[in-house]
Amino acid sequence: MAESGYSPMPWHQQQWQQLQQSLNQGRLSHALLLCGPPGLGKQQFALSFAQSLLCSNPSESGQACGTCQHCHLIQAGNHPDLQWVGPEEGSKSGEIKIESIRALTSSAALTAHSAKYKMIGIQPAHRMTNGAANSLLKTLEEPTSGTIILLLTDQPARLLPTIRSRCQSVLFHPPQRSQALEWLSGKVEHGDPALLLGLANGAPLKALALNDKTLLESRSEMLNQFLALSDQRLDPVKLAGIWQKFDYKLLIEWLIGWVIDIQRLKVSSSSGPALSNPDRAQALQKTADKLNSRAIQSYLKKLYAVRALTDSNINLQLTLERLLIEWQTCSRQGA
Secondary structure (H helix, E strand, O other): OOOOOOOOOHHHHHHHHHHHHHHHOOOOOOEEEEEOOOOOOHHHHHHHHHHHHHOOOOOOOOOOOOOOHHHHHHHOOOOOOEEEEOOOOOOOOOOEOHHHHHHHHOOOOOOOOOOOOEEEEEOOHHHEOHHHHHHHHHHHHOOOOOEEEEEEEOOHHHOOHHHHOOOEEEEOOOOOHHHHHHHHHOOOOOOOHHHHHHHOOOOHHHHHHOOOHHHHHHHHHHHHHHHHHHOOOOOHHHHHHHHOOOOHHHHHHHHHHHHHHHHHHHHOOOOHHHOOOHHHHHHHHHHHHHOOHHHHHHHHHHHHHHHOOOOOOOOHHHHHHHHHHHHHHHHHOOO
């Protein structure tokens, strides 16, 4: 996490002011739940806020000075009063175990060494095991003065209700399209910021990560294969074998985006910003014209159900086979 410094993204102003106001009024919670879709910069926001509280000379707006000893330690990634916990490196389950939470919430770990606050970040918070979540709950019920716990998640519903109720929620939403495009235009030299933003469902950081020629070529080829599958021109089992080598989470997001666009085009022939894949509107429209609206909606629900399991240990080959066979079946039902 060592960087030259941390500052809130342009679309974080409302959340930043919310916490600064709580801090100035003495109402800042000992536990903050930062939640919203991926790709909005929740981790950078958390780092910015942590640095602002640990900084020796923050500005009136709460921005860290960037030059004091605390700021230098944070930028070097080794401040003793800023700790992060996540899944163990190399963990197949991707879970946050109870041992990790216990290590963070021991009485010694909750005491600040050199700063006014002790900052603890947990990401992704929804990946805590039941044991880990219950261990954290005990700390939330009996907070230590000066300790602030930051829980970051894009799936807050998967957290225990008792944990959510003990946190101050900070909600993140995709920024206005114009603001996101302005930010992207300064960072995307060769790609199309509007297309990238559409593919990322309005999340600027995710859009920036998609600015990769090879990745975009893969997306175009896979979309062609998906549409060909609906015309019964490809074998779903063979295609699943090819696709299982790709980034599974990204693939599911793309599938959902393609089907949502098909659903939108089934209802209306609008294109442009309304679509996640405006560059393929014509091909998607042809597929939409052939399909049954109810079948599209049913298939989309199945994709959502599969996405909810992307953090679980699943048989990728069989899951993709089932999804692609069901898509081909859906396509046979006609308009």
